[in-house]
Amino acid sequence: MxxxxxxxxxxxxxxxxxxxxxxxxxxxxxxLVERDSVLGGNARTVCCKAIAGECQLCGGCLLGERLELIVSSPVELLLETSVARVERDNGGFLVYLEGAEKSSPLRAQAVILATGFDHVDAHTKGPYGYGILPSVTTGEEMERKIKEEGQGAYDALGLHKVAFIQCVGSRDEHVGRGYCSQVCCRYALRLARLLKARQPELEITIFKMDIQNSGRDFQKTWQAAQEEGIRIVAGLPAVIRRSSEEPRRATFVYDDILAGQIVQEDFDLVVLSVGMQPRRDAEQVAELFGINQDRYGFFAVGDDLISTIVPGVFVAGTCQAPRSMAEAAAHAQQAAEACYRYLQELAL
Ligand SMILES: Cc1cc2nc3c(=O)[nH]c(=O)nc-3n(C[C@H](O)[C@H](O)[C@H](O)COP(=O)(O)OP(=O)(O)OC[C@H]3O[C@@H](n4cnc5c(N)ncnc54)[C@H](O)[C@@H]3O)c2cc1C
Ligand code: SF4
Ligand code: SF4
Known part of the structure; x- marks a missing residue:
C-alpha cells in the first residue's frame, strides 16, 4: 500500500x-474534522445510569474511553471546522475546509462521514404541550440534567408520579419518521429504574405502543423494571393538558389497551422519550460528497450498510441510522475496516 x-x-x-x-x-x-469546539457529539449529554454503583450497561462510559485514546493518538484534530467544498483529485478527494487554521485544502484518498443525528424537536409534537406545560420535559433534558447536576437531580423536586411517553417523534410516517429510534426504550427504562431506586415511593409509568427490545441486557432490564414496580401501559395519550386540579401537574386521558379501559390520570412530571432524526444539514453534506440520502434523510448505503455510491466515501454511526453508542462504535469499526480495504485495493 x-x-x-x-x-x-x-x-x-x-x-x-x-x-x-x-x-x-x-x-x-x-x-478528524469537527465543527463544534469540543469532541464527543451527542454522547456528551448521556448520563451515567448506574444504580447505587451498579452499572446498568448504558454505554455512557464509551465516550470517556475514546476521548482519552484520541488525545494520545496521532490523529490530527481540527475543531470548529467544517467542510466547505469537495473536488475529485486523482481518484481521491481535495477537501476545502471552513474555519480551519489550515488555509490549503486537504488531500485524502478516502473519507468517512460520521456527522451524527439531531434530537427530534419535541415542540413538533404539539398536543404533548412541550414548551408550554412546565411539567413536560424530554429524555434528552433528563439525561443532560442528571449529567450536569448528578444523579440526585430529581430527588428534591417533590415528585410523586412520573410518566415516560415512548416513540415521541419516531415511528410516525405522518411526520416523515416511520423508523424506530432504537435507543429511547433503553434509555427510558434505565432512567426510570434510576429514579425509582433513588425514590422508591415514586410511581412511574411507561406509556408505550411498542418496545424495541434489542441490545445488551434489555430483557433483564425490562424484567427488573417491572419487578421494581414500574408500570408499563400499552397505549399512548393523544393530548396532554394542564391539570384542572393542580396547574403544575399534567393530565391525560389514555386508552389502556390491555386493561380495556379509558383512564384519566395526573402526573407531576412527563418525560417525552424523543428519538433521533437526520441532521438538518444532511442534504448539504450529501451534496458536497455526491452521495444519496434514504427516504428519511439519513445517508444512503449499500447492503453492507457503510458504503455509499461514491467509491472512497463511507459512513459511520447515526448519520446512517439510529443507533446506541456501542452500536455506533461497532458500525464505525466496520466502516474503518472497509475504508482500509479500499485503500489497500487503491494501492495495488
Ligand atoms: C435522548 C437520548 C438519549 C440517549 N441515551 C443513550 C444511552 O443511554 N446510551 C447509548 O448508548 N446511547 C444513547 N443515545 C444515543 C447516542 O447519543 C448516540 O448513539 C451517539 O451519540 C451517536 O454518535 P455519533 O458519533 O453517531 O453521532 P453524534 O454524537 O451526533 O456525533 C456527530 C458529530 O459530528 C459533528 N458534525 C456534524 N456535522 C458536521 C459537519 N458537517 N462537519 C463537521 N462536524 C460535524 C457533530 O458536531 C458531532 O460532534 C441517546 C440518544 C438520545 C436521543
Ligand atoms: S455503562 Fe452507563 S451505567 Fe455503567 S458505569 Fe458506564 S455510564 Fe454508568
Ligand atoms: S426505541 Fe422504543 S421508544 Fe424509541 S422509537 Fe423505538 S419503540 Fe419507540
Missing amino acids: REHPSVIVVGGGIAGLTAALNLAERGAHVT
Whole structure:
C-alpha cells in the first residue's frame, strides 16, 4: 500500500472518534474534522445510569474511553471546522475546509462521514404541550440534567408520579419518521429504574405502543423494571393538558389497551422519550460528497450498510441510522475496516 494513505473523518462523536482511532492504528494519516469546539457529539449529554454503583450497561462510559485514546493518538484534530467544498483529485478527494487554521485544502484518498443525528424537536409534537406545560420535559433534558447536576437531580423536586411517553417523534410516517429510534426504550427504562431506586415511593409509568427490545441486557432490564414496580401501559395519550386540579401537574386521558379501559390520570412530571432524526444539514453534506440520502434523510448505503455510491466515501454511526453508542462504535469499526480495504485495493 502507498505509505501513510490519508483519510478525512468528518464528525468527532463516538462514531468518528472510533473510525479515526481504528485507521490511525493501521498506519493511515487521519484528520478528524469537527465543527463544534469540543469532541464527543451527542454522547456528551448521556448520563451515567448506574444504580447505587451498579452499572446498568448504558454505554455512557464509551465516550470517556475514546476521548482519552484520541488525545494520545496521532490523529490530527481540527475543531470548529467544517467542510466547505469537495473536488475529485486523482481518484481521491481535495477537501476545502471552513474555519480551519489550515488555509490549503486537504488531500485524502478516502473519507468517512460520521456527522451524527439531531434530537427530534419535541415542540413538533404539539398536543404533548412541550414548551408550554412546565411539567413536560424530554429524555434528552433528563439525561443532560442528571449529567450536569448528578444523579440526585430529581430527588428534591417533590415528585410523586412520573410518566415516560415512548416513540415521541419516531415511528410516525405522518411526520416523515416511520423508523424506530432504537435507543429511547433503553434509555427510558434505565432512567426510570434510576429514579425509582433513588425514590422508591415514586410511581412511574411507561406509556408505550411498542418496545424495541434489542441490545445488551434489555430483557433483564425490562424484567427488573417491572419487578421494581414500574408500570408499563400499552397505549399512548393523544393530548396532554394542564391539570384542572393542580396547574403544575399534567393530565391525560389514555386508552389502556390491555386493561380495556379509558383512564384519566395526573402526573407531576412527563418525560417525552424523543428519538433521533437526520441532521438538518444532511442534504448539504450529501451534496458536497455526491452521495444519496434514504427516504428519511439519513445517508444512503449499500447492503453492507457503510458504503455509499461514491467509491472512497463511507459512513459511520447515526448519520446512517439510529443507533446506541456501542452500536455506533461497532458500525464505525466496520466502516474503518472497509475504508482500509479500499485503500489497500487503491494501492495495488
Ligand atoms: C435522548 C437520548 C438519549 C440517549 N441515551 C443513550 C444511552 O443511554 N446510551 C447509548 O448508548 N446511547 C444513547 N443515545 C444515543 C447516542 O447519543 C448516540 O448513539 C451517539 O451519540 C451517536 O454518535 P455519533 O458519533 O453517531 O453521532 P453524534 O454524537 O451526533 O456525533 C456527530 C458529530 O459530528 C459533528 N458534525 C456534524 N456535522 C458536521 C459537519 N458537517 N462537519 C463537521 N462536524 C460535524 C457533530 O458536531 C458531532 O460532534 C441517546 C440518544 C438520545 C436521543
Ligand atoms: S455503562 Fe452507563 S451505567 Fe455503567 S458505569 Fe458506564 S455510564 Fe454508568
Ligand atoms: S426505541 Fe422504543 S421508544 Fe424509541 S422509537 Fe423505538 S419503540 Fe419507540
